[in-house]
Amino acid sequence: MNSRASFVRRALLVTALAVLAIPFAVPTLWMVAASVKPLPEIFKSPPSLWTDHPTLAAYGEAFTFQPFARQYVNSVYIAVLVTLITLLVSSLAGYAFARIRFPGANALFLVVLTGLLVPSEVTIVPLFQVFKRAGMINTHWPLILVTALAAPCVLATFIMRQFFIALPMELEEAGRLDGLGRPGIWWRICLPLARPALSAVAILTFLASWNLYLEPTVYLTSPDLFTLPQALTRFTDPYGGEMWNTQLAAATMTVLPVLLVFVIAQRQFVEGLAHSGLK
């Protein structure tokens, strides 16, 4: 009796969750499904996730219409570079703020934290002027420098600091007895231990760079330099009409790799987020 009641309850729970999940899952599924449909079928009513005539034509088209391969490379190399710089800069600063006592440390930490307080939409107006004067408009420099050193990096520094504060002191003393200096302790002892924090930082920073939209829109004008989110909005035919199947194929190629990595490493993703100081 009791087990039967709990079975019914569980079934209700799963049904409720499945219904709730529709708007979360369907757009992504739809995107993938529509990208392999022939164009006329995309607008078929009632809509379906299935097609009898799957085709990869739209995927090929995405590459002929824009320098999509190039844009893909742009997004990948910028995100990787930004992530590497942020890992280095934030682990150094996070370690110093957590473990080294130097005059003004607290005040300087507050200065760094202002990087989290100021939305990038506020600084982009003056930054555009500065980069224009420096001749860096229509280059990747603003995307790399600002993302790698401003807000996402400040969040990373904060996460790293929280992590290093919790490390036991004895480890460092042991390193010191072995004759390691500060850089040695940071590199040989603390960084290997900080793997969980470093991977959280890597994930958050990579996503922040990969999904950037306002910045490329403002700084870049030639299609060869575009990043993926920006390129996605430019799939229109010569008459300004939207090329939906090409656009959805391109969107699928933008989203799927990240989504697959997420599904495989989802525990790390989610915990990385809960760990990010938002708690």
Add this chain to the structure above:
Amino acid sequence: MRYWTTRRRDVLTGYLFIAPQLIGVVLFVLIPVGLAIWYSLNKWNVFTGKQVFVGADHYAALAADPQLPSVLLATVVFSGGVVVLNITLGLLIAVLLNRRFRGATFFRTLFFSPVVVSVVAWTLVWGFLLQDNGGINGLLRAIGLAAPNWLQHGDTAMLSVVVSQVVRSVGVNMVLFLAALQGVPSELYEAARIDGARSRSMFTRITLPLISPTVLLTAIITVVGALQSFAQIAVLTGGGPGLSTTVLVYYVFQQAFEFNDIGYGSTLALMLLSFVMVLTLLQWQLRRKWVFHEQ
């Protein structure tokens, strides 16, 4: 006496270690904010690129801008709508997922997945589904319901951006709520059960009060995030129809980069900054209270 004592070396290392991060913040955050303040006091000639000091003119223009009331209204409706829906939905999903059952991890992954999908791709797909002849209307028509042209009317356009934004971002709050729910001591529930409490009153009397600090904090984080939603608006509605979905951050972008009014754009940007600062300071105060609460 050796000059390079461990202590001195430590101090130097400290400064060297933080230097790249500190320089980054000064160059890309503090100086730009200072420049924005300076720009807001100047008028720029688009053609000659010359600037003239105009003092508080732009701030006076702010008060007289006939579009600003609509923009602020859209900002409040959008951010308010996002935060209310986001918190209720996030809490509901977290409570459902907090029960132990097979498939909980699967659903958690599913509800979280839109967070990793890029905003532009996510918004493009929603735009596609919300078109007059798109998938959502296809479904509505199939079951014989009225199918509005979602993105062409002010109210439904606002509803569309709010809903697509909520679904994309609610996963973050869900995770934070799950963490908070797991922090509620189970003895409290057992004691209440012995006293004969029903599950609804357990939720309102035990769960909600104990996680309320988290609810408040996530609410503020969500509002701050909503205030910065640019791509969603730009891709889905372009601020329209009319000004119905032109929120402040989109208006800043338009003024500064479409109409090249750097001075006025900066003034608006500073207004956005002041909103975010007030909310963040509020959060800081609450965080303190929250920490106290936990001890």
